[in-house]
Amino acid sequence: xxxxxxxxxxRGMRLIRSFEEQALALVRSGEIVxxxxxxxxxxxxxxxxxxxxxxxxxxxSTHRGHGHVLAKGAxxxxxxxxxxxxxxxxxxxxxxxxxxADLSLGILGANGIVxxxxxxxxxxxxxxxxQGSDRVVATFxxxxxxxxxVLLEAMNLAALWRLPVLFVCENNGxxxxxxxxxxxxxxxxxxxxxxxxxxxxxxxxxxAAVRAAAEQAVVRARSGAGPSFLECRTYxxxxxxxxxxxxxxxxxxxxxxxxxxxxxxxxxxxLDPVQRAEVDQEIAQLIAEAVRFALAGAHPDPAGALDxxxxxxxxxxxxxPR
Amino acid sequence: xxxxSYAKALNRALADELARDPAVCVFGEDVGAxxxxxxxxxxxxxxxxxxxxxxxxxxxFTSLALGAALTGMRPVVEFQIPSLxxxxxxxxxxxxxxxxxxxxxxIAAPVTYVxxxxxxxxxxxxQHSDHPYSLFAHVGVKTLLPATPTDAYGLLVSAIRDPDPVxxxxxxxALGVREDVTxxxxxxxxxxxxxxRPGEDVTVVAAGHLVHxxxxxxxxxxxxxxxxxxxxxxxxxxxxPALAASLARTGRLVVIDDSNRMCGLGAEVIATVAxxxxxxxxxxxxxxxxxxxxxxxxxxxxxxxxxxRAQLRDxxxxxxx
Numbered sequence: 001x002x003x004x005x006x007x008x009x010x011r012g013m014r015l016i017r018s019f020e021e022q023a024l025a026l027v028r029s030g031e032i033v034x035x036x037x038x039x040x041x042x043x044x045x046x047x048x049x050x051x052x053x054x055x056x057x058x059x060x061s062t063h064r065g066h067g068h069v070l071a072k073g074a075x076x077x078x079x080x081x082x083x084x085x086x087x088x089x090x091x092x093x094x095x096x097x098x099x100x101a102d103l104s105l106g107i108l109g110a111n112g113i114v115x116x117x118x119x120x121x122x123x124x125x126x127x128x129x130x131q132g133s134d135r136v137v138a139t140f141x142x143x144x145x146x147x148x149x150v151l152l153e154a155m156n157l158a159a160l161w162r163l164p165v166l167f168v169c170e171n172n173g174x175x176x177x178x179x180x181x182x183x184x185x186x187x188x189x190x191x192x193x194x195x196x197x198x199x200x201x202x203x204x205x206x207x208a209a210v211r212a213a214a215e216q217a218v219v220r221a222r223s224g225a226g227p228s229f230l231e232c233r234t235y236x237x238x239x240x241x242x243x244x245x246x247x248x249x250x251x252x253x254x255x256x257x258x259x260x261x262x263x264x265x266x267x268x269x270x271l272d273p274v275q276r277a278e279v280d281q282e283i284a285q286l287i288a289e290a291v292r293f294a295l296a297g298a299h300p301d302p303a304g305a306l307d308x309x310x311x312x313x314x315x316x317x318x319x320x321p322r
Numbered sequence: 323x324x325x326x327s328y329a330k331a332l333n334r335a336l337a338d339e340l341a342r343d344p345a346v347c348v349f350g351e352d353v354g355a356x357x358x359x360x361x362x363x364x365x366x367x368x369x370x371x372x373x374x375x376x377x378x379x380x381x382x383f384t385s386l387a388l389g390a391a392l393t394g395m396r397p398v399v400e401f402q403i404p405s406l407x408x409x410x411x412x413x414x415x416x417x418x419x420x421x422x423x424x425x426x427x428x429i430a431a432p433v434t435y436v437x438x439x440x441x442x443x444x445x446x447x448x449q450h451s452d453h454p455y456s457l458f459a460h461v462g463v464k465t466l467l468p469a470t471p472t473d474a475y476g477l478l479v480s481a482i483r484d485p486d487p488v489x490x491x492x493x494x495x496a497l498g499v500r501e502d503v504t505x506x507x508x509x510x511x512x513x514x515x516x517x518x519r520p521g522e523d524v525t526v527v528a529a530g531h532l533v534h535x536x537x538x539x540x541x542x543x544x545x546x547x548x549x550x551x552x553x554x555x556x557x558x559x560x561x562x563p564a565l566a567a568s569l570a571r572t573g574r575l576v577v578i579d580d581s582n583r584m585c586g587l588g589a590e591v592i593a594t595v596a597x598x599x600x601x602x603x604x605x606x607x608x609x610x611x612x613x614x615x616x617x618x619x620x621x622x623x624x625x626x627x628x629x630x631r632a633q634l635r636d637x638x639x640x641x642x643x
Contacts, residue, residue, distance in 0.1 A: 058393070060389075089426070090426070091424060091425050091426035091428070092426030092427070093426070094423055094424055094425070094426045094427075095424040095425060095426065099424040099425065101424075101425045101428060101429070102428070103392075103425065103428045103429050104428075108389070108392055108393075108429075109421065109424070109425060111417075113412065113416060113417070116385065116412070116413075116416075116417060118382075119381070119382040119383070119384075119385035119386045119388075119389065119413075120385050120386070120388055120389035120392070120417070121389060122382070122385075122386045122389060123385065123386035123387060123388055123389020123390040123391070123392070123393070123397075124389040124390065124392060124393045125389075126386060126389070126390050127389070127390040127393040127394055127395045128393070130347070130371065130372075130390075130395065131393075131394060137389075149381065150381040150382055150385065150413075153377075153379035153381055153382030153383075154382045154385075154386070156377065156379060156382070157376070157377070157379060157382050157383065157386060160377070306423070307423075307427065308422055308423045308425075308426055308427030309422060309423045309462070310422065310464075310485075310486050311422050311427075311430030311431075311432075311485035311486050312484060312485050312486055314464075314486070314513075314559055316462060
């Protein structure tokens with residue numbers, strides 16, 4: 001059965017999937033330096049949550065942030081240009097994959113430190129209350145962040161002050177290579193329960209289920225009732241980072257990966273094959289255009305390496321001679 | 323003419339900025355009670371939703387302030403003890419300081435961090451006696467270290483109005499300073515040094531509470547040696563042109579710096595002066611805490627580690643001999 005929502009969800013997930021596949025190719029060809037943390041397999045979480053958000057709602061993201069940033073509406077052309085380190089990128093080539101941000105869309109930034117986005121989201125939510133706005137803030141984090149004190153502190157403050165925050169845990173089973181069972185005492189939901197935050201487990205491969213749960217959480221946040229916590233059970237089909245291939249680490253069985261691939265969120269979303277083919281074609285063109293745009297962009301002038309360091313224009317003293 | 327204390331000056335700066343700009347807000351532990359002397363009366367006047375008592379969650383409320391700053395607020399975060407800055411270095415140096423550049427200038431992070439009682443307070447021992455301004459200056463976070471009540475007022479006002487993250491260290495040794503205030507209090511530009519006492523024979527660079535020690539030594543030596551007391555006020559950015567002008571007059575340099583010697587402010591000042599090729603008439607001297615120092619508890623041991631007037635006097639005499 002196909003619904004307009006299914007078409008929208010599929011399109012969002014297809015965009016992320018194709019973007020990621022293209023980014024992986026550009027990593028392999030050397031156009032993207034430093035590698036990426038692929039989001040492939042987890043698309044339903046970003047798309048489901050962002051479908052529940054308004055344009056003026058905000059989010060903070062993780063080092064595996066491409067999906068969240070695209071789902072919130074970032075221009076894939078400028079996003080790919082950012083990954084390729086071009087002046088035409090979202091962040092003028094100063095942030096790269098792990099720091100992609102578009103403040104005009106409420107994307108307060110991906111973040112290279114696990115758990116670090118949560119208190120920033122809480123602060124944006126606190127400001128929304130102060131400013132009399134009913135906007136809400138979603139903060140994405142992985143299961144690895146469940147052991148970061150700053151996340152738990154942020155959950156305490158959000159619950160205490162009834163901040164409009166959606167804590168979205170993307171439990172993909174691994175903190176880099178450490179399995180959840182070897183890294184998390186208790187449970188994700190138990191962490192939330194300790195602060196009195198309503199929490200539920202969601203099938204993170206089912207975009208409609210994620211969206212339904214996120215909508216509940218958004219309603220709650222907007223009404224002034226405070227934060228919610230979603231544990232989205234998901235899986236990344238690729239490695240933690242593209243570097244992983246080179247070091248040939250082995251921490252997941254082929255059977256496990258295959259079993260999750262059987263539940264590919266793009267297959268599960270219920271869009272009929274004819275409509276899927278149309279979307280696929282549209283997205284393929286979009287991504288091809290993004291590649292052209294990204295690779296045509298100028299590299300930033302090294303003389304501007306410290307531009308934007310200070311908002312007041314302070315110029316630091318030169319270090320290395322030119 | 324009124325006597326203004328250092329703590330009252332900071333309190334007045336906060337009150338004036340809270341009154342002037344509705345985006346200004348304060349986060350910290352015990353700020354409602356005003357335990358550290360900075361915030362008395364502010365919560366009653368401006369409300370508990372603008373002067374916010376936080377739980378003991380330094381890392382979270384430091385980045386919460388950043389999140390609020392990114393969305394239109396101008397938060398001031400108070401830390402009651404300087405060593406908490408080690409705990410929140412991630413949130414200041416790795417998050418707030420970097421976000422402007424990392425986003426390609428899309429956003430500014432106007433957060434002010436205030437540390438009343440930085441450095442040694444008698445009997446507070448190892449974990450409460452650091453004076454970690456060098457760390458922030460090294461990273462490039464704007465770092466202020468006012469010596470007097472009027473500078474404390476003026477620099478805090480400038481910090482709050484600045485679009486970037488700023489850390490203001492209020493040294494424990496300066497909190498008791500009082501000053502006759504004859505003119506209206508005004509903002510002090512970040513990055514501007516102040517010469518508290520002009521002199522001809524030697525420039526003593528001193529910041530924070532050590533300015534008062536330097537002034538006392540200068541007074542003591544007056545008639546024998548003419549000491550210029552140079553206070554950078556802002557350690558990053560540092561007013562290098564003003565220092566160059568001072569050295570052009572005196573030709574001698576002593577730096578007194580209440581932080582550890584290795585990679586400290588004293589090292590930076592002397593290295594810069596050497597690099598710029600100032601023709602000094604004597605080798606420069608620096609007085610600092612020792613390398614890797616941790617302040618011991620017993621008062622005599624605590625004092626033995628800190629730079630003091632006797633060392634300064636000796637150093638000034640040495641560069642003149």
